[in-house]
Amino acid sequence: MGAKQDFLERVNDIHRLGALQGHLGWDRETLMPGKGAAARSDILAWLAAESHRRMVDGELGALLDAVAEEAAMDPDLGATVREVERSRARALRLPESFVSAFARHRSIAQGTWQDARAASDFAAFAPHLHTLVEMTKERVHLLGVEGPTYDALLDDYEIGSTMAAYDPLFAGLKGRLVTLLGHIMDASAAHAMPTLPEGAIFPVAAQEAFCRKVSEHMGFDFEAGRMDVSTHPFSAGLWPGDTRFTTRFDERDPFSCLYAVMHETGHALYEQGLPKAHALTPRGKAISLGVHESQSRFWENQIGRTEAFWTVAGPWFHDAFPHLPPMDAATMNTIANRVEPGFIRVEADEVTYNLHIMLRYELEKAMFNGEVAVDDVPSTWNTMFREWFGLDVPDDRRGCLQDIHWSMGAFGYFPTYTLGNLYAAQLLEAMAKDIGDVDGLVASGSWSAPLLWLRERVHERGSLLLPEALIEEATGKAPTPEPFLNYLEGKYTALYGL
Amino acid sequence: MGAKQDFLERVNDIHRLGALQGHLGWDRETLMPGKGAAARSDILAWLAAESHRRMVDGELGALLDAVAEEAAMDPDLGATVREVERSRARALRLPESFVSAFARHRSIAQGTWQDARAASDFAAFAPHLHTLVEMTKERVHLLGVEGPTYDALLDDYEIGSTMAAYDPLFAGLKGRLVTLLGHIMDASAAHAMPTLPEGAIFPVAAQEAFCRKVSEHMGFDFEAGRMDVSTHPFSAGLWPGDTRFTTRFDERDPFSCLYAVMHETGHALYEQGLPKAHALTPRGKAISLGVHESQSRFWENQIGRTEAFWTVAGPWFHDAFPHLPPMDAATMNTIANRVEPGFIRVEADEVTYNLHIMLRYELEKAMFNGEVAVDDVPSTWNTMFREWFGLDVPDDRRGCLQDIHWSMGAFGYFPTYTLGNLYAAQLLEAMAKDIGDVDGLVASGSWSAPLLWLRERVHERGSLLLPEALIEEATGKAPTPEPFLNYLEGKYTALYGL
Numbered sequence: 001m002g003a004k005q006d007f008l009e010r011v012n013d014i015h016r017l018g019a020l021q022g023h024l025g026w027d028r029e030t031l032m033p034g035k036g037a038a039a040r041s042d043i044l045a046w047l048a049a050e051s052h053r054r055m056v057d058g059e060l061g062a063l064l065d066a067v068a069e070e071a072a073m074d075p076d077l078g079a080t081v082r083e084v085e086r087s088r089a090r091a092l093r094l095p096e097s098f099v100s101a102f103a104r105h106r107s108i109a110q111g112t113w114q115d116a117r118a119a120s121d122f123a124a125f126a127p128h129l130h131t132l133v134e135m136t137k138e139r140v141h142l143l144g145v146e147g148p149t150y151d152a153l154l155d156d157y158e159i160g161s162t163m164a165a166y167d168p169l170f171a172g173l174k175g176r177l178v179t180l181l182g183h184i185m186d187a188s189a190a191h192a193m194p195t196l197p198e199g200a201i202f203p204v205a206a207q208e209a210f211c212r213k214v215s216e217h218m219g220f221d222f223e224a225g226r227m228d229v230s231t232h233p234f235s236a237g238l239w240p241g242d243t244r245f246t247t248r249f250d251e252r253d254p255f256s257c258l259y260a261v262m263h264e265t266g267h268a269l270y271e272q273g274l275p276k277a278h279a280l281t282p283r284g285k286a287i288s289l290g291v292h293e294s295q296s297r298f299w300e301n302q303i304g305r306t307e308a309f310w311t312v313a314g315p316w317f318h319d320a321f322p323h324l325p326p327m328d329a330a331t332m333n334t335i336a337n338r339v340e341p342g343f344i345r346v347e348a349d350e351v352t353y354n355l356h357i358m359l360r361y362e363l364e365k366a367m368f369n370g371e372v373a374v375d376d377v378p379s380t381w382n383t384m385f386r387e388w389f390g391l392d393v394p395d396d397r398r399g400c401l402q403d404i405h406w407s408m409g410a411f412g413y414f415p416t417y418t419l420g421n422l423y424a425a426q427l428l429e430a431m432a433k434d435i436g437d438v439d440g441l442v443a444s445g446s447w448s449a450p451l452l453w454l455r456e457r458v459h460e461r462g463s464l465l466l467p468e469a470l471i472e473e474a475t476g477k478a479p480t481p482e483p484f485l486n487y488l489e490g491k492y493t494a495l496y497g498l
Numbered sequence: 499m500g501a502k503q504d505f506l507e508r509v510n511d512i513h514r515l516g517a518l519q520g521h522l523g524w525d526r527e528t529l530m531p532g533k534g535a536a537a538r539s540d541i542l543a544w545l546a547a548e549s550h551r552r553m554v555d556g557e558l559g560a561l562l563d564a565v566a567e568e569a570a571m572d573p574d575l576g577a578t579v580r581e582v583e584r585s586r587a588r589a590l591r592l593p594e595s596f597v598s599a600f601a602r603h604r605s606i607a608q609g610t611w612q613d614a615r616a617a618s619d620f621a622a623f624a625p626h627l628h629t630l631v632e633m634t635k636e637r638v639h640l641l642g643v644e645g646p647t648y649d650a651l652l653d654d655y656e657i658g659s660t661m662a663a664y665d666p667l668f669a670g671l672k673g674r675l676v677t678l679l680g681h682i683m684d685a686s687a688a689h690a691m692p693t694l695p696e697g698a699i700f701p702v703a704a705q706e707a708f709c710r711k712v713s714e715h716m717g718f719d720f721e722a723g724r725m726d727v728s729t730h731p732f733s734a735g736l737w738p739g740d741t742r743f744t745t746r747f748d749e750r751d752p753f754s755c756l757y758a759v760m761h762e763t764g765h766a767l768y769e770q771g772l773p774k775a776h777a778l779t780p781r782g783k784a785i786s787l788g789v790h791e792s793q794s795r796f797w798e799n800q801i802g803r804t805e806a807f808w809t810v811a812g813p814w815f816h817d818a819f820p821h822l823p824p825m826d827a828a829t830m831n832t833i834a835n836r837v838e839p840g841f842i843r844v845e846a847d848e849v850t851y852n853l854h855i856m857l858r859y860e861l862e863k864a865m866f867n868g869e870v871a872v873d874d875v876p877s878t879w880n881t882m883f884r885e886w887f888g889l890d891v892p893d894d895r896r897g898c899l900q901d902i903h904w905s906m907g908a909f910g911y912f913p914t915y916t917l918g919n920l921y922a923a924q925l926l927e928a929m930a931k932d933i934g935d936v937d938g939l940v941a942s943g944s945w946s947a948p949l950l951w952l953r954e955r956v957h958e959r960g961s962l963l964l965p966e967a968l969i970e971e972a973t974g975k976a977p978t979p980e981p982f983l984n985y986l987e988g989k990y991t992a993l994y995g996l
Binding site for chain 2: 023037
């Protein structure tokens with residue numbers, strides 16, 4: 001057996017273990033009965049340890065050396081080698097004792113956070129947050145990364161990202177978003193905006209049928225995937241030919257389910273479009289969280305929150321909910337694009353969403369450079385929120401306890417959401433240059449043209465290129481916030497006649 | 499680390515791999531989208547190979563030697579050692595090339611069988627059946643088992659069982675069952691038996707709610723398990739704290755779902771009652787197919803097909819289906835115990851069921867001792883069926899192609915179903931001596947007393963004792979068909995006034 005084949009078989013095995021973790025994680029969020037939790041933690045930890053053991057195996061190291069020359073001339077193999085080297089370097093530097101202690105603390109912190117959020121009791125969560133921050137610093141120290149801790153965390157979630165890149169990006173974004181928000185709030189105060197009828201009920205079965213239809217029309221292959229229900233919607237490419245996403249239902253708000261489905265279908269289409277020839281290797285995986293989020297936000301916002309979309313989906317919506325008064329596509333779209341500063345990130349509109357992200361980014365930076373102590377997180381959060389959103393946070397449940405990320409030790413993750421928004425707008429702009437009037441295509445019901453463009457430029461590329469290079473190759477220019485700001489200003493100028 | 503701990507950790511790992519196979523198998527039957535099949539086959543084969551590799555590992559052999567002395571004095575460890583030795587001896591004798599070739603042929607045969615059954619085309623299946631019979635003989639040869647091939651197969655599915663034991667057992671059973679059947683047919687020809695109203699529809703949601711209530715009342719812990727839907731109902735103890743069973747719905751026949759649920763809940767209660775202290779070792783697993791089937795049949799028949807059961811469940815049934823005319827418990831029970839010779843084993847009543855099993859047993863014997871060639875299976879089947887049931891088999895779909903077992907290479911499996919029926923009746927008889935009037939308890943709604951008795955005598959014993967010893971310990975006598983025949987003759991004498 002040649003070194004390349006031997007190397008790839010070892011990589012396949014590690015990916016099989018990862019896929020098993022993914023499947024059991026999906027099952028835990030959707031189906032697992034409560035008393036199955038302990039055994040589930042056991043098997044997930046076991047799979048992680050098996051995977052770690054194989055990743056640090058000396059023979060894998062020898063094979064990496066053996067294929068290095070071939071990898072330099074074979075870009076597919078090169079991408080897999082690049083990602084395996086990155087993962088292996090980390091695995092080698094983290095002692096198993098630290099990895100399991102960190103996993104245990106994260107698991108405990110997550111349980112505590114759930115209760116603390118429900119009770120809006122930050123004090124109960126604070127010691128755990130403190131431990132996770134300290135262990136995260138320790139982790140970066142063990143990894144031996146040069147430079148500020150927070151840069152290492154940013155790079156963890158989006159390869160190559162730094163504060164030096166985010167700081168000016170976010171400063172520029174914030175200025176124009178705050179200005180735009182002011183104009184929108186003035187305009188919507190001036191005239192009553194349409195809403196769905198107060199108190200109307202949207203039966204779950206009808207919502208499900210409507211949303212399945214939208215997802216199918218977007219191109220999701222239900223023969224190669226499923227839609228299920230979970231508390232927090234998510235998407236997971238479990239196996240080649242088996243990609244699953246979830247949603248949730250609110251009988252009083254059909255848009256909650258619809259846009260969750262469009263968002264998760266966007267993620268799921270990326271998974272379904274990854275190159276099957278490279279399954280079970282990094283080359284065949286999605287390259288980054290930021291790029292993944294660009295796919296979900298593209299379908300949720302660039303397609304789903306347009307008059308063109310409602311031209312097609314409006315009649316389906318009225319068929320599903322025949323008790324509603326007739327509303328044209330423009331009206332449906334205005335309702336779907338309502339802007340209103342609120343406390344909760346996941347409920348935020350496109351204008352305020354990135355302000356939520358930037359607030360978290362600034363606060364994380366301050367936690368890791370020592371400017372803000374863990375105990376001061378609520379007061380700092382609330383002061384910033386007052387300043388940025390003009391709102392007084394009523395309790396920590398709707399403030400600094402709202403997101404799960406910190407309880408999972410995921411610091412530096414939030415900015416990838418904003419990257420996703422920026423990439424999505426940049427992809428739309430480039431797509432329009434290639435395939436023409438995207439709104440026109442969407443309004444005519446031809447949603448396959450945007451999908452095919454994304455398949456070719458993004459999905460099929462897998463992990464061949466690093467995120468910035470992928471976006472540059474796909475759009476002809478390096479990532480920039482201009483397309484996003486132009487898109488948003490253009491959309492709201494038209495909607496509100498600014 | 500002591501040898502015992504090291505040994506048990508290796509055993510745990512093998513059981514984790516088995517549990518992963520079980521979980522992915524459950525998912526395949528209930529949820530997996532069609533295009534996920536190839537990747538699912540890949541991961542199941544990979545898990546099987548990983549498990550095999552660990553089972554034949556020389557270090558496991560050394561540890562078996564190292565713990566032998568301790569195992570002789572520790573019955574829990576002894577049971578685990580006994581089962582691991584049994585599995586390891588087989589794994590060592592079967593070359594991986596044979597195992598994977600056999601698995602591949604079974605997988606191909608199963609697909610062919612599905613099509614052949616649908617088309618009632620035995621000729622299409624015959625070459626595959628021939629291959630599987632030959633490979634099964636080869637497997638027994640590789641295992642180096644002494645004596646007739648079919649004995650080795652019987653022992654595969656129920657440790658210690660032989661033709662020498664089954665032949666007289668089945669001969670005795672057959673005589674009295676055929677006599678009983680004759681009496682019942684005469685009696686039911688003489689007076690019209692009650693039925694559910696012709697053409698009534700039983701909505702799926704109401705069936706589901708009714709069946710969940712029955713399952714819950716039987717003692718199934720829905721916090722530690724689930725009920726789902728699949729083509730063929732089955733039950734699987736996936737993980738400690740996570741046992742799942744499935745059912746199916748027929749809108750015209752509510753008993754199909756009810757008795758599937760009671761049957762599968764019986765299996766699932768066994769799984770939920772296994773000793774958690776011995777999880778992930780053979781000691782903590784169910785001992786055999788026959789004992790497993792005794793638990794399902796006990797609840798399905800000994801409890802579920804009684805007037806006592808309908809005294810409690812009848813009002814729930816009428817609440818679920820308010821359009822039905824009122825029927826008392828005796829009437830419901832008569833309907834549930836209707837006897838009618840038919841072609842299909844899984845639809846058979848308690849009297850004819852074991853005749854279906856014996857027919858398969860005789861035919862399998864004849865296939866493996868060379869008396870019946872594969873090509874002659876349909877004609878032999880049909881001749882025997884005419885003789886035993888008085889019916890002409892109209893096509894092979896309702897004859898020798900009806901069951902999946904042969905296509906899976908499972909020869910020698912069927913007799914465990916009859917063992918289950920015999921054990922169930924013997925357990926009921928012994929239980930009544932301990933806890934008194936079981937019918938009275940069931941009619942009063944106290945279903946926990948039978949369950950607690952089974953928990954203590956069967957479930958908690960796991961694999962401590964071999965099947966016959968377990969039944970003897972639980973009931974005070976070696977397994978015998980008398981309790982079953984007495985139960986059945988008593989039941990039908992009362993029901994039909996024989």
